[in-house]
Amino acid sequence: MKLRALSPAFKGRLHDARTATSIGRWLGAAFAVCFATGLVSHVMQHPPGWLADSIPSRPSWGYRLTQGLHVASGIAAIPLLLAKLWAVYPRLFAWPPLRSVKHGLERLSIAVLVGGSVFELATGLLNTAQWYPWPFSFVAVHYAVGWLVVGALLLHLAVKAPEIREHWTRRSPGTLALPALDGPDRRSFLAAVGAGVGAVTLTTVGQSFTPLKDFLLFAPRHPDQGxxxxxxxxxxxxxxxxxxxxxxxxxxxxxxxxxxxxxxxxxxxxxxxxxxxxxxxxxxxxxxxxxxxxxxxxxxxxxxxxxxxxxxxxxxxxxxxxxxxxxxxxxxxxxxxxxxxxxxxxxxxxxxxxxxxxxxxxxxxxxxxxxxxxxxxx
Known part of the structure; x- marks a missing residue:
């Protein structure tokens, strides 16, 4: 009982499964696009011998599209990941920390997922600026950790499938158990997250989608400079x-x-x-x-x-x-x-x-x- 009393108490609202699921839908989509386009980039840069002669040369703009999507989705995932972590972080302090072997494995998979996601987004962002403050090869390690994150994400989705299904839509039965007063605040919070994603995308994507180049604020390259x-x-x-x-x-x-x-x-x-x-x-x-x-x-x-x-x-x-x-x-x-x-x-x-x-x-x-x-x- 004394140990439970020492654990922090979280009285803030919206640290709930409904909010986490809502953000998770967007974050999952961003991760899926980022991973798929990252595979395209890796194969085109380092094709296996049996595939080297089959890499297509058309459409001529193909790599421009896929790599632009890769970087844009990766940058968009940063505020989404931060919002997702905000929604779920009180669970990190749940007591007891390990309730069973299954619970321990679940928490281990979440630690891999969170750590790998932060690593991928941080190193990917630094790569856009060509800043490599680490001793390892960015390409090889970024590629390997990408697969690790995808594996941990699939495991997490499998474990959390019932809870995700319960809170997937507004009409899901599980939403009835949540305080009705949280609805407006949740919509406001999700709108703010969406606005943040839109802002970082609008101010960086012009480096590849040149019609938006006049809105560039944070991209390390301007397509007209050089x-x-x-x-x-x-x-x-x-x-x-x-x-x-x-x-x-x-x-x-x-x-x-x-x-x-x-x-x-x-x-x-x-x-x-x-x-x-x-x-x-x-x-x-x-x-x-x-x-x-x-x-x-x-x-x-x-x-x-x-x-x-x-x-x-x-x-x-x-x-x-x-x-x-x-x-x-x-x-x-x-x-x-x-x-x-x-x-x-x-x-x-x-x-x-x-x-x-x-x-x-x-x-x-x-x-x-x-x-x-x-x-x-x-």
């Missing part, structure tokens, strides 16, 4: 790429009939202009006009087989993405260019001068800059 009106994640100086002159530059293309081209020879080849977006994993994206030589034409000159993959190597001396691979779908797509110009101007060094890859439906980190070699793979 050399030639396009943002840059990694500058030439940061990549360690020295000054590359037209006289010194050579593009090496390997294959059954290998050859080398100077920059002037590249410029003399048939040039094509396409409009494609750069869509980065941090959530920003913008369309631009790119002019250059079709990669398919360069491969045909090297007598590359129709089914061949292509390894694209950068002049960048080191880095996790200095090499990327083009699967068959991307390598043969007429929109895939070795670009020499951006919006009618010669590429800025930070955008990959003298030549960079631009391909449809492809993560920005794989749009290799400062390309010096195309290697045809069997």
């Amino acid at each position: 050399p030639q009106g396009l943002p840059v994640n990694r500058t030439a100086a940061a990549a360690g790429v020295g000054r590359v002159t037209a006289e010194d530059y050579r593009l090496v293309v390997t294959g059954p009939q290998p050859y080398t081209l100077t920059l002037d020879e590249l410029r003399a080849l048939p040039q094509h202009e396409v409009e494609l977006s750069i869509a980065c994993v941090e959530g920003w994206s913008k369309s631009a006009r790119w002019t250059g030589v079709r990669v398919a034409d360069l491969l045909a000159r090297a007598a590359a087989p129709a089914h061949a993959r292509v390894r694209v190597e950068s002049l960048e001396p080191s880095g996790g993405y200095r090499v990327s691979e083009l699967g068959r779908e991307h390598a043969t797509d007429p929109l895939t260019l070795l670009a020499l110009r951006l919006n009618g101007e010669e590429l800025h060094p930070d955008h990959g001068y003298p030549a960079r890859l631009i391909a449809p439906n492809r993560p920005g980190v794989l749009q290799t800059k400062w390309v010096g070699r195309l290697e045809v793979l069997a």
